[in-house]
Amino acid sequence: MAEIQMLKKDKKTGRVSFLLKNTNAAFVNSLRRTIIDTVPTMAIEEVEFRKNSSVLYDEILAHRLGLVPMKTDLKAYTLPAKCKCEGEGCARCTLKMTLKAKGPGIVYASDIKTKDPKIKPAYPKMPIAKLLKGQEIELEATAVLGEGKDHVKFSPGLVWFNKEPKITISNKQELLEKFKEKYPAEVFDKNGKINADLIMDNNLVDACDGVCDDLVKIEYSDKNFIFFIEPWGQLTPAEMVSNAAVLFNETLEEFETKLK
Incomplete structure (x- = not known):
């Protein structure tokens, strides 16, 4: 059974990394694709302009609004295709913004206002347009839940993974003197020795791989993987993974049913 071990969590950016043990690349990639393509988020889908005397065309402004990440409440909203209104638009699947x-x-x-305090721009200080004296914008927008496979604006973040590296360092003096200039300065500790933790912390595995295997040998596991999630603000990494797990299980159950 796969095991999970948290590695890093950046409170400022929300980016996390964790180790998935005793699994395979197929499962890990399926989790990655499910998060990117299937975990839904809220985004502006339609814009109705009342006034726009800015230098930006309506189409450009609407495109910018669509790409503004919105905090998403998955418990309160559903995908239009799965809603009881059958995509006609109701309070369960759409939200009006002004x-x-x-x-x-x-x-x-x-400046985007909504009636639902839980749905709001993830980055309030994101600039949308610059207005000169006498210029104004007035519009009404409709936001819906959507999936990244339909448009990237619905994708909750950037997700990738690497095989876990096993780093073996000899720190032989003669090899250090010969190859010192070939390695990044960030991998050396205060004593001038190459440190495995510094290689990992500075993400310099690729830079050290293959330079001199007798000094630094790097091997990669086929069962353990380092999983990275960089959220774009709509959902937390925990929400992304938990919802991906539910959706992944639903897909497997549907597949199993069709095979019977």
Whole structure:
């Protein structure tokens, strides 16, 4: 059975990495693809302009609004295709938003207003447009849940994985003197020795691989994988993984049913 071990968690960016043990690349990649393509998030889908005297065309402004990451509440909303309204649009699958701004000044994501306090821009200070004196924007937007496989604006983040490296270091003095210039300075400790933790912490495995196997030998596991998640603000990494697991199981159950 696969085991999970947390490695790093950056509170500022939300980025996390963890070790998946005793599994295989097929499963890990399936988890990655499920998060990117299938875990839904909220994003602006339609924009109705009332006023727009900015230098930006309506289409450009609508495109920018669609790419603004929105905090998402998956318990309160459902995909339009799975909603009881059959995609016609209701409070269960859509959310109306408004934006009113007059120049001079910068229009920020925080200027987008919604009736649901849980659904709001993940990055309030994201600039959308610059207005000069006398210019204004007034619009109504409709946000819906969507999946990354339909449009990247619905994808919850960047996800990738690497095979776990096993680093063996000899630190032989003659080899250190010969190959010192070939290795990044960040991998050497205060005593001038190559340190495995520094290689990992600075993400310099590839830079050290193959330079001199007698000094630094790097092998890769086929059963253990380092999994990275860099969220774009709509969901937390925990929400991304837990929802991906549910969706993955649903897909397997559906596949099993069709085979019977």
